[in-house]
Amino acid sequence: MSSPLAIASVTHVLKDLLNDGLHDNDLPGSMGGPVVVSSLPPDRLELQDGASETSRLNLFMYMVNYNPGWRNQFLPSHNAKGDRVSNPPLALDLHYLLTAYGEHELHHEILLGYGMQLLHENPVLSRKAIQKSLTPPTQVTPGTLPSELQILSNSGLADQVEQIKISPETLNAEETSRLWTAFGAKYRPHVAYKATVVLIESKKITKPALPVRQRNIYALPFKKPTIEKIRSKTESSGNIFDNKKFWKGTIL
Numbered sequence: 261m262s263s264p265l266a267i268a269s270v271t272h273v274l275k276d277l278l279n280d281g282l283h284d285n286d287l288p289g290s291m292g293g294p295v296v297v298s299s300l301p302p303d304r305l306e307l308q309d310g311a312s313e314t315s316r317l318n319l320f321m322y323m324v325n326y327n328p329g330w331r332n333q334f335l336p337s338h339n340a341k342g343d344r345v346s347n348p349p350l351a352l353d354l355h356y357l358l359t360a361y362g363e364h365e366l367h368h369e370i371l372l373g374y375g376m377q378l379l380h381e382n383p384v385l386s387r388k389a390i391q392k393s394l395t396p397p398t399q400v401t402p403g404t405l406p407s408e409l410q411i412l413s414n415s416g417l418a419d420q421v422e423q424i425k426i427s428p429e430t431l432n433a434e435e436t437s438r439l440w441t442a443f444g445a446k447y448r449p450h451v452a453y454k455a456t457v458v459l460i461e462s463k464k465i466t467k468p469a470l471p472v473r474q475r476n477i478y479a480l481p482f483k484k485p486t487i488e489k490i491r492s493k494t495e496s497s498g499n500i501f502d503n504k505k506f507w508k509g510t511i512l
Contacts, residue, residue: 265415266458269394270354270424271299271321272412273385274455276393278317281378282371291315291367302359302445315367317375318359322439327351327457347462354458355429357439359450368449376451383426385455390418420459429454 262269279297282288288295296316298305305318330351358379360372382389394413417424429452431439440447 262416262420262458262460263414264460265412266417266420266460267321267324267352267354269390269412269415269417270385270455270458271319271356272409273390273393273417273424274319274356274379274426275299277382277385277389278319278375278378282317282374285374287371287374291364291370293363295371302357302440302443302448305361306445313361313363315363315371316361317371318361320357320359321354322357322443323355325353325355327353330457330459350460350462352458352460354455356453356455357450358453359448361448372449372451379426379428379453385424385426387418387423390424394418416461417458422457422459424455424458427454427456428452 275297282295282297293315296314298316298318299320300318301320302318305316330349358372358375360368360375362368362371394415394417396410396413431452
């Protein structure tokens, strides 16, 4: 299971996936300038007067929901003394908005196209990719790695039961308008995705139940069987000749 750091870890792994994909396709060289991959709220990317817009892909987690499948599967269990005997995981679905910003004409469309292709070709975050993204580099000067990246290596995201799946979501015009109004930012081309499922394990101490030493199985009938009536075979079958014998079609 994962720790509470799993939410930030998913965002970091997705950022790494997009950043590596853009550089593998030499987008900075093709577009004639730097390309940034960020995970900031859209209102923090607003430009000051006279400033030029940086070409970037911004992956913003705008909503978190409980996963309905895992949420109804387990509940915290207690024994007769009130001791906790199970820790069900906190199962979450993360909703992201991938937005493209461009310094020049058509940069929005180019970046959004590459970003969508990368997420389409990687619908599942493999354990190897998660470990590679979250493991701190060995050849780094102590103190130069950001503190938030140092602690993400302890999230346990690669060890959880289910793998993280990335699927596109459809937002209609009303939902899109509400989102950007809530952001307080100017509209930019975007697409929505859902990452499911993140399983966060509780650290509360549990007391396991006592082991079963012996199993006994009994079959007890509710009522004892009794014979109420005995009928002959011909009577029970409803023969209209009432038990009379026949010989060559003549009644004897």
